Amino acid sequence: MINDNTTNDGSYVPPASGTVGISTLTVPVLVETAAFHSELALANKSLATVTLVLEYVESNTPGAGAGGTAFIILAPKEQKIIAEAIDYLRENGVAVGAKDEASYVGSLRITIYAGTSIDNIFAGARTASLSRPGGSTACSLPASTADKKPQPGPICMV
Numbered sequence: 001m002i003n004d005n006t007t008n009d010g011s012y013v014p015p016a017s018g019t020v021g022i023s024t025l026t027v028p029v030l031v032e033t034a035a036f037h038s039e040l041a042l043a044n045k046s047l048a049t050v051t052l053v054l055e056y057v058e059s060n061t062p063g064a065g066a067g068g069t070a071f072i073i074l075a076p077k078e079q080k081i082i083a084e085a086i087d088y089l090r091e092n093g094v095a096v097g098a099k100d101e102a103s104y105v106g107s108l109r110i111t112i113y114a115g116t117s118i119d120n121i122f123a124g125a126r127t128a129s130l131s132r133p134g135g136s137t138a139c140s141l142p143a144s145t146a147d148k149k150p151q152p153g154p155i156c157m158v
Contacts, residue, residue, distance in 0.1 A: 023111055023112045023117075023118050024109060024110065024112075024118070024145070025109070025110045025143035025144065025145060026108070026109050026110070026143055026145075027107065027108040027123055027124065027141065028107055028125075028141055028143075028144070029105060029106070030056070030085045030086055030105070030106055030107070030108055031103075031105050031127050032084070032086035032087065032096075032103070032105075033103040033104070034100075036127055036128065037084060037086075037128060038085045038086065038125045038126065038127040039082060039084070039125065039126050039128070040082040040085035040088070040108070040123070040125055041079070041081050041082075041123065041125070041126065042072065042074060042079070042080045042121070042122070042123050043074075043078070043079040043080075043122040043123075044074035044076065044079075044120060045077065045120040045121070045122070046115070046117075047077070048115045049073060049076060050074050050112060050115030050116045051112075052071065052073075052074065052113065052121070053112075054069065054089065054108060054110055055069050055108065055109040055110075055111070056089050057106050057107050057108075057109075058095075058096055058104060058105070059105055059107070060104055060105035060106070061097055061103065061105075064098070064102055064104075065095035067096065068089075068093065068094040070089055070093055070094050072092075085125060086106075087099055108125075122142075122143075124140055125141050126138050126140045126141075127139055127141070
């Protein structure tokens with residue numbers, strides 16, 4: 001379980017099962033709109049440093065930027081939560097339109113470039129909408145493997 005320390009919203013991180021020969025995960029959707037935003041959760045359960053290739057494909061506003069590729073390194077046993085996933089990709093060279101100029105929605109393919117097997121990697125996105133007077137409503141979507149086996153989920157919380 002990964003908890004947001006401000007709102008106590010949680011995301012379940014399930015154990016991975018055997019996926020011999022598969023090195024790619026797909027996060028079905030990342031969102032950046034006026035009402036919604038996605039955070040990306042990545043975890044490396046292995047004892048090795050891992051390099052991940054993040055390939056984003058913009059589907060809502062491709063004229064402003066069709067997407068592209070970024071890399072991220074996770075240390076052994078590291079968990080990384082990227083609060084504004086699309087903004088992070090933008091800041092790391094992925095072609096996405098300017099923040100707050102349009103609504104952006106796309107998918108993210110994560111490939112292990114070096115370091116470990118897919119069994120040791122968790123990826124997922126939590127898309128949330130802020131609510132008044134605080135807190136958020138969110139849905140956590142785990143990544144799926146190339147053979148269409150999703151990691152358990154989604155989990156939605158209010």
